[in-house]
Amino acid sequence: MKTIISRGLTLVSIMAVCIACGNTGRTLTSATGSIYECLVVINEEPLTQEQLNTVAKLSLVNEASGYTEPVTTTYDLVEAIMSADMPCMPQVEPYFRLTQVSTAQFDDMFKPTRNILFVDINPQKYTQLKTKVSNDYWSTPQAICRIQTPSQEEFVTYWLEHGEEIRDWFVNQEIKRQVKFYRASTNKEARAILQQQGYDMLIPEDYIVIMDTVLGGATTFSLRNPITVAPEVRLLWCCNNKGTMRRDLVVYTYPYTDENTFTLNYLNAKRDAILSRVVSASVEGSYMGTEYKVFPPQMRAITVQEDEYATEIRGLWKILDGEAMGGPYVSHTRLDQVNGRVVTAEAFIYAAGQKKRNALRQAEAILYTLQLPQDTVK
Numbered sequence: 001m002k003t004i005i006s007r008g009l010t011l012v013s014i015m016a017v018c019i020a021c022g023n024t025g026r027t028l029t030s031a032t033g034s035i036y037e038c039l040v041v042i043n044e045e046p047l048t049q050e051q052l053n054t055v056a057k058l059s060l061v062n063e064a065s066g067y068t069e070p071v072t073t074t075y076d077l078v079e080a081i082m083s084a085d086m087p088c089m090p091q092v093e094p095y096f097r098l099t100q101v102s103t104a105q106f107d108d109m110f111k112p113t114r115n116i117l118f119v120d121i122n123p124q125k126y127t128q129l130k131t132k133v134s135n136d137y138w139s140t141p142q143a144i145c146r147i148q149t150p151s152q153e154e155f156v157t158y159w160l161e162h163g164e165e166i167r168d169w170f171v172n173q174e175i176k177r178q179v180k181f182y183r184a185s186t187n188k189e190a191r192a193i194l195q196q197q198g199y200d201m202l203i204p205e206d207y208i209v210i211m212d213t214v215l216g217g218a219t220t221f222s223l224r225n226p227i228t229v230a231p232e233v234r235l236l237w238c239c240n241n242k243g244t245m246r247r248d249l250v251v252y253t254y255p256y257t258d259e260n261t262f263t264l265n266y267l268n269a270k271r272d273a274i275l276s277r278v279v280s281a282s283v284e285g286s287y288m289g290t291e292y293k294v295f296p297p298q299m300r301a302i303t304v305q306e307d308e309y310a311t312e313i314r315g316l317w318k319i320l321d322g323e324a325m326g327g328p329y330v331s332h333t334r335l336d337q338v339n340g341r342v343v344t345a346e347a348f349i350y351a352a353g354q355k356k357r358n359a360l361r362q363a364e365a366i367l368y369t370l371q372l373p374q375d376t377v378k
Contacts, residue, residue: 030112031142034114037114038117040079043074044100054160082096089328115143199372215278245356245359247347267333272289286320290316291326312332327356337373
């Protein structure tokens with residue numbers, strides 16, 4: 001049995017701040033632990049040979065992953081998914097940093113933890129598998145997911161099928177917390193620029209406006225695919241350059257004219273064509289590009305509003321014909337159905353030699369606040 005200390009997730013002792021809890025009338029303490037840390041409450045048991053064979057076939061752990069422990073127990077199985085490498089990062093960083101305790105070890109010290117995953121395998125208590133999620137039960141902000149099942153076999157089958165969904169649920173809880181924080185203080189100038197175009201976004205107050213421009217002239221330059229940047233491209237660029245880490249946010253829009261717009265190749269080419277014109281480094285002639293060889297950009301559909309979807313792309317940016325600079329980026333692209341325009345909001349990070357997961361996730365949360373004319377007000 002691995003010790004609690006070896007799992008990480010240092011539970012920081014902080015002074016409790018009492019906060020009213022909705023309609024329950026209870027008071028909650030402030031959650032302990034840092035963002036993107038999770039406590040896993042599970043009785044660690046060895047997997048059967050059949051289960052080990054199934055896990056081996058799925059190749060849950062990449063050979064180049066920062067997660068190096070073999071998957072031999074129920075907790076290892078949880079860890080392989082919850083602590084998997086985040087995609088398109090310049091160095092290995094996990095989705096979540098975990099700690100593990102048994103059900104007997106879970107006591108009042110652990111109850112305020114901000115993210116808790118309970119796995120309770122007990123044939124005496126349960127007749128079928130159930131999953132329940134809740135928020136702000138022992139502390140705030142807090143997210144709890146409980147998996148209750150009568151057998152290890154049912155848990156393994158369920159986790160292999162739905163583990164990534166549960167991980168994404170915890171990620172979304174962290175994003176919602178960050179969005180709530182942003183609502184308290186935003187950059188009025190940046191928001192006004194977007195609102196003039198019919199859009200809105202909770203751009204934080206500590207981001208300053210660097211550029212608000214319309215890209216003019218006929219341009220067919222692209223790093224990968226020839227594509228025209230029409231004069232109708234409107235771009236807003238904001239930056240937070242405080243401390244040793246730089247966070248940038250760009251929002252650019254252009255007319256929707258091609259039914260193949262929402263494809264990886266098209267959006268990559270559009271990104272290269274637009275950002276290469278506005279983002280450069282200190283060396284004359286340098287410009288921003290996209291890394292395609294080592295970690296090619298990855299695309300997926302995500303839900304950003306109750307009934308609205310966005311195309312998310314994660315990748316690595318780099319400076320070409322200049323300094324050796326680069327870092328991770330994430331973008332959301334949506335269709336403005338009212339005005340017939342494509343809207344892309346992107347966050348990119350520069351922090352040489354530093355971990356970037358938390359900073360990228362915090363900047364990424366801004367993208368989820370983008371509102372188009374067809375969106376209902378949250």
